[in-house]
Amino acid sequence: xxxxxxxxxxxxxxxxxxxxxxxxxxxxxxxxxxxxxxxxxxxxxxxxxxxxxxxxxxxxxxxxxxxxxxxxxxxxxxxxxxxxxxxxxxxxxxxxxxxxxxxxxxxxxxxxxxxxxxxxxxxxxxxxxxxxxxxxxxxxxxxxxxxxxxxxxxxxxxxxxxxxxxxxxxxxxxxxxxxxxxxxxxxxxxxxxxxxxxxxxxxxxxxxxxxxxxxxx
Amino acid sequence: xxxxxxxxxxxxxxxxxxxxxxxxxxxxxxxxxxxxxxxxxxxxxxxxxxxxxxxxxxxxxxxxxxxxxxxxxxxxxxxxxxxxxxxxxxxxxxxxxxxxxxxxxxxxxxxxxxxxxxxxxxxxxxxxxxxxxxxxxxxxxxxxxxxxxxxxxxxxxxxxxxxxxxxxxxxxxxxxxxxxxxxxxxxxxxxxxxxxxxxxxxxxxxxxxxxxxxxxxxxxxxxxxxxxxxxxxxxxxxxxxxxxxxxxxxxxxxxxxxxxxxxxxxxxxxxxxxxxxxxxxxxxxxxxxxxxxxxxxxxxxxxxxxxxxxxxxxxxxxxxxxxxxxxxxxxxxxxxxxxxxxxxxxxxxxxxxxxxxxxxxxxxxxxxxxxxxxxxxxxxxxxxxxxxxxxxxxxxxxxxxxxxxxxxxxxxxxxxxxxxxxxxxxxxxxxxxxx
Numbered sequence: 217x218x219x220x221x222x223x224x225x226x227x228x229x230x231x232x233x234x235x236x237x238x239x240x241x242x243x244x245x246x247x248x249x250x251x252x253x254x255x256x257x258x259x260x261x262x263x264x265x266x267x268x269x270x271x272x273x274x275x276x277x278x279x280x281x282x283x284x285x286x287x288x289x290x291x292x293x294x295x296x297x298x299x300x301x302x303x304x305x306x307x308x309x310x311x312x313x314x315x316x317x318x319x320x321x322x323x324x325x326x327x328x329x330x331x332x333x334x335x336x337x338x339x340x341x342x343x344x345x346x347x348x349x350x351x352x353x354x355x356x357x358x359x360x361x362x363x364x365x366x367x368x369x370x371x372x373x374x375x376x377x378x379x380x381x382x383x384x385x386x387x388x389x390x391x392x393x394x395x396x397x398x399x400x401x402x403x404x405x406x407x408x409x410x411x412x413x414x415x416x417x418x419x420x421x422x423x424x425x426x427x428x429x430x431x432x433x
Numbered sequence: 434x435x436x437x438x439x440x441x442x443x444x445x446x447x448x449x450x451x452x453x454x455x456x457x458x459x460x461x462x463x464x465x466x467x468x469x470x471x472x473x474x475x476x477x478x479x480x481x482x483x484x485x486x487x488x489x490x491x492x493x494x495x496x497x498x499x500x501x502x503x504x505x506x507x508x509x510x511x512x513x514x515x516x517x518x519x520x521x522x523x524x525x526x527x528x529x530x531x532x533x534x535x536x537x538x539x540x541x542x543x544x545x546x547x548x549x550x551x552x553x554x555x556x557x558x559x560x561x562x563x564x565x566x567x568x569x570x571x572x573x574x575x576x577x578x579x580x581x582x583x584x585x586x587x588x589x590x591x592x593x594x595x596x597x598x599x600x601x602x603x604x605x606x607x608x609x610x611x612x613x614x615x616x617x618x619x620x621x622x623x624x625x626x627x628x629x630x631x632x633x634x635x636x637x638x639x640x641x642x643x644x645x646x647x648x649x650x651x652x653x654x655x656x657x658x659x660x661x662x663x664x665x666x667x668x669x670x671x672x673x674x675x676x677x678x679x680x681x682x683x684x685x686x687x688x689x690x691x692x693x694x695x696x697x698x699x700x701x702x703x704x705x706x707x708x709x710x711x712x713x714x715x716x717x718x719x720x721x722x723x724x725x726x727x728x729x730x731x732x733x734x735x736x737x738x739x740x741x742x743x744x745x746x747x748x749x750x751x752x753x754x755x756x757x758x759x760x761x762x763x764x765x766x767x768x769x770x771x772x773x774x775x776x777x778x779x780x781x782x783x784x785x786x787x788x789x790x791x792x793x794x795x796x797x798x799x800x801x802x803x804x805x806x807x808x809x810x811x812x813x814x815x816x817x818x819x820x821x822x823x824x825x826x827x828x829x830x831x832x833x834x835x836x837x838x839x840x841x842x843x844x845x846x847x848x849x850x851x852x853x854x855x856x857x858x859x860x861x862x863x864x865x866x867x868x
Contacts, residue, residue, distance in 0.1 A: 225682050225683075225686065227683070227686040228682060228683075228685050228686035228689065231686055231689035231690050231693065232689060234693065235689065235692075235693055238693075269678055296677050296678040296680075296681035296682050296685075297674065297677065297678075298677055298681070298714065298717065299771045299774070300738055300741060300742070300770050300771050300773070300774030301770050301771050303741060304737070304738075304741070304770065316681070317681040317682055317684065317685035318681060318684040318685035318687070318688040318689075318706065318707075318710050319685060319688075320688075320692070321688075321689055321692050321693070322692075323748070354744070355744075365762060367758050367759075367760045367761065367762060368756050368757050368758040368760075369757075369758075369760050370760075396755075397757045
């Protein structure tokens with residue numbers, strides 16, 4: 217797939233380029249924000265690997281401009297800024313992932329695969345479901361590119377239904393899932409969380425089978 | 434990571450967070466001003482009243498003496514003009530209230546009884562209980578007298594009028610003085626409040642607007658120092674950010690090259706680079722701690738930071754982490770997000786690396802985060818974390834966590850037993866935390 221690496225440190229850029237090209241990707245290199253924006257304007261990339269500390273403009277501005285223009289190209293920030301506030305700012309600006317230098321090249325490659333779009337399809341680690349994109353390994357899900365945040369109990373319930381996709385799960389089985397959080401699960405806990413999930417994901421995502429349980433069709 | 438000394442028990446940031454003890458006997462500007470002005474004014478008034486009383490006494494004595502003189506003159510005139518025998522040559526006249534007495538004494542008659550002893554010379558005499566004027570004329574002696582208590586009473590009556598007038602005025606003075614002083618010292622109180630009420634990381638200027646001329650230089654100087662501290666802190670932050678970039682970027686290049694090398698020795702060196710990276714991370718954490726990172730008071734979404742740290746640590750291997758977020762979508766706490774992340778990374782990472790099983794995290798709406806994991810240790814050392822035997826670099830990471838906890842105002846409780854270690858952190862919630 218076609219990737220764009222935005223990195224101003226020549227030494228590091230060459231190493232990453234060599235690695236990603238060895239993996240069979242077509243990788244363009246931009247050493248600054250201006251070159252990156254010019255490249256993004258003419259080519260369609262499956263994923264952008266973006267450094268934040270660029271010589272001409274902060275990398276985060278490139279990302280913000282991209283998102284303002286409605287471009288949903290997956291962006292993976294690879295930076296030396298290790299503070300959580302930088303990470304939150306990056307994710308809030310629309311980054312799909314954030315890795316801190318020094319990174320494992322194999323892990324970087326795996327993350328690129330997890331986020332990169334192949335044509336209009338989904339990355340191989342993601343499942344499409346009733347208009348949602350779900351990454352089970354990362355415990356994340358999106359609707360129309362916007363991430364939906366679930367609490368740990370909501371995710372546990374959704375993940376159980378996803379694992380048994382197409383099969384009906386009884387209320388008792390779901391109570392057991394919630395039971396791993398609290399010793400005592402209240403009688404209507406499953407109903408409460410299913411209703412919350414429907415509120416967040418859409419009414420039709422989880423179906424009720426009267427007298428049997430719930431199912432993700 | 435052996436042989437590195439642990440940081441001092443209380444880094445500057447933690448020490449700075451400890452509130453200064455107030456001096457034992459501080460005096461109040463308002464009270465001192467009120468008291469002193471009141472004492473001065475009351476004293477001046479009292480002196481004025483006393484002086485007035487002395488003057489009054491003198492004037493009244495003159496007036497009363499004039500009265501005695503007039504009485505005696507009139508009597509002489511009567512004796513002179515009256516035909517002999519019409520006016521008795523020996524007479525004692527006493528008013529009904531025994532306050533005024535007139536006597537006419539003749540040499541050939543026995544004198545009427547008098548309340549004072551016989552006088553030898555003419556003129557005014559001060560005798561016990563009486564002031565007497567003696568005059569020899571027309572062959573007789575005339576004595577006119579006032580009882581001294583009459584004079585004293587008149588005098589006190591006049592003086593008490595002053596006091597009756599002064600007392601409500603003093604009450605009015607006290608009331609208005611308190612108001613005026615409170616009003617005048619309000620800028621001082623405002624300035625003190627603006628300085629003492631701010632959070633430890635608030636370096637915004639106090640502002641000299643509305644302050645009187647006497648206080649302005651203080652506020653201006655204070656703001657100047659705050660500005661300098663802010664600039665120093667910013668340059669310290671910038672320096673650390675630069676250091677992070679300068680250290681991490683070449684490490685990334687080096688790691689990449691080693692990782693891609695076909696030489697097995699070079700690939701094995703990746704581990705050494707990772708060890709070096711961890712050292713760099715600790716060093717940067719320590720530098721941030723020294724730069725007062727823990728003094729920040731947020732706000733920070735603990736739920737979100739926790740989620741990010743957990744995702745990061747889980748990707749890095751070690752025992753699995755189970756997160757129960759207490760069904761909270763967010764939990765706003767009064768702490769710096771970067772400090773929270775360093776604290777959680779050190780504590781959870783430590784539990785993950787040195788425990789013997791999965792790490793359980795439990796977040797509650799009241800700001801408590803529980804970190805529990807099975808571990809081989811039977812008890813935890815009291816006080817500071819100690820480096821366990823055979824552990825690598827444990828001391829530094831946990832010392833950083835301890836120092837952060839202190840400067841962040843987070844309560845930390847640790848206990849070990851039954852093969853488990855449990856750490857409970859209580860984060861300060863934002864005053865208006867609405868989850």
